[in-house]
Amino acid sequence: MALPSYAGPLETTWYYTFRFICACIFVFLITPILVIIPLSFNVEPYFTFTQGMLSFDPDAYSLRWYEDFINNTQWTHSVKNSFIIAIASTILATVLGTLAALGLSKPHMPYRALTMGVLISPMIVPLIISAAGMYFFYSSIGLDQSYLGIILAHTVLGTPFVVITVTATLVGFDNSLSRAAANLGATPTTSFFRITMPLILPGVISGALFAFITSFDEVVVVLFLAGFEQRTIPRQMWSGIREQISPTILAVATILVMISIALLATLELLRRRNEKLRGLSPG
DSSP states (O other): OOOOTTOOHHHHHHHHHHHHHHHHHHHHHHHHHHHHHHHTTBSSSOSSOOHHHHTTOGGGBOSHHHHHHHHOHHHHHHHHHHHHHHHHHHHHHHHHHHHHHHHHTSTTOTTHHHHHHHHTHHHHSOHHHHHHHHHHHHHHTTOTTSHHHHHHHHHHHHHHHHHHHHHHHHHTOOHHHHHHHHHTTOOHHHHIIIIIHHHHHHHHHHHHHHHHHHHHHOOHHHHHHOOSTTOOHHHHHHHHHHHOOOTHHHHHHHHHHHHHHHHHHHHHHHHHHHHHHTTOOOO
16 A cells, blocks of 8 residues: 555654564564575585575585485485375365354354364364374374374364365355255255355365465474374474484475465465455455
8 A cells, every 4th residue: 555645744654664664574584484495505514504605606506405305215205195194184174174164154053152162272272282182092092103193183283274264255155145046946965066165165275275284384293193104294304303414404494485385375366366256356
């Protein structure tokens, strides 16, 4: 929003001061992430900028750590595990979260506030407590150190994001469309897939992306439940920092940052599309 032409000295000062404060906060938040990107191209096995890097010597930069990441069997195994677990848990969380949101959107749903609180509790309860509880529960039923156990645990963590995003989408949903479809002879299933689902699809996809990111980046639950075969990328990075510090971790972190940026950009595009479908101006 541009500064109005009639703005006085105080408004003008606050206009630029506010933007300066926002810029400082942005730099404070983003700098630690941006620093790791050039360090991942360091030819030396250091976590600091060398003299050659500071002088922009081409010989000081290398793809050595990216090649190590690609050729290392432990890293590639962790990548495969991360994608398998994240995709499976995202599918489950999306289905369960969408169904829960549809139920919560019904006005006759009893104890809606209590049910909503229970569903989003994994977002509120400290993760270490959830992880410890899952460990004791899954150990008692034999699901610890198994892919199924980790997938179910990540489903629990991802479902609240789907519930919240789909519920927010359903707030602006016109129920008269479903009633009109019923009057025209459409079955509830046909009405859902032909009318409801296309309109809430941006919210469903947004929730699914949040669930995917949550699973892909999660490490605490994996530390409790995973064995050596179920190592994910965050668990492998954690082990690498503790056992053998290598700049390969920086290369992996850079790749994860790029993936996160791509997913967040997708979420923003979906948000704008959702606003257009609801007749709002994207902002």
